Amino acid sequence: MKLKHNFITTIVALGICLLLTSCGDEPKPKPEAFLRLDYNMGDYATYNNNCPYIFDYNTLAAVKDKGNCNFTIQYPKMKATIFLTYKPVNNNINLLLRDAEKLTYDHVIKADDISSQPFLNPANKVYGMFSQVGGDAATNAQFYVTDSTRHFLTGSMYFYAKPNFDSVMPAAAYIKEDMRTIMESLRWK
Template identity: 65%
Template structure:
């Protein structure tokens, strides 16, 4: 009786329990970053701004700085120039730097910035696509000061992969623009 049971039900159990195998969808890496706390950065340079307290700022001479984000493998490059009647040349250089990325960019969105109270005027460029930089800006008072900023990642420019980090740093760059004060 037991042998008969094993001969009938064992093969049925082995065959009947088989499930169709379905492939699982690819998972996506979720990158969450802590909310930024900003502190005022001031030194002997003729301007100051607020910076993410997780970023590392390093002077490069002549009031030029790098702002490093080691966890994201990215750096913001800030460049300061005096305006001595050559504002038009500075504006053309800033725009040229941005539009050199048009070859790899899918789109470049310009967002003007005006703060009449602080006399800070500028443009924020959001570069979409696999360009070397995802965001750039310039700010000026049109008379004495001109600052440009651009972010670069130390990775192959794959917009989909670096988008969370690019968005995070883009917000930091806007904070630099919006908190810029001339001395």
């Protein structure tokens, strides 16, 4: 009987030792992660006022007239803004194009890559370039459109925070699509 008791005690002690030593990995902290952000798809409406152009915009954003046919399109929940800047063409198209390209390539210091895609809409005489800037640059997307003779419009996206591409990527992707919609729907009056 004493042998049976010692055997059971030994088995229990051995079981406890196995349990204590089998979980020998030290806990490791989890890597930093970012929130998953999903945004509702907005409806689009045409913005039309006394300026020489009209465009479609996301109704979830707020369009603010800054005068001289310049606008901001604000996304308060994303802490971002699209800036639209209009300039008439007065035999200075080369200067306006150079300035628009310079604005894009000023971000090359912080950018991982810059890709540009031409835009052509001959039916509405809208021609331009859409540029995406990868990395921690101040702006993630920019565009310009012109009719080459009378009108020139630039658009750029900025966030109200220090650039961190990983954290702004969902919002940047959403707003890039809105910028494409603005550019593709733009019509000169």
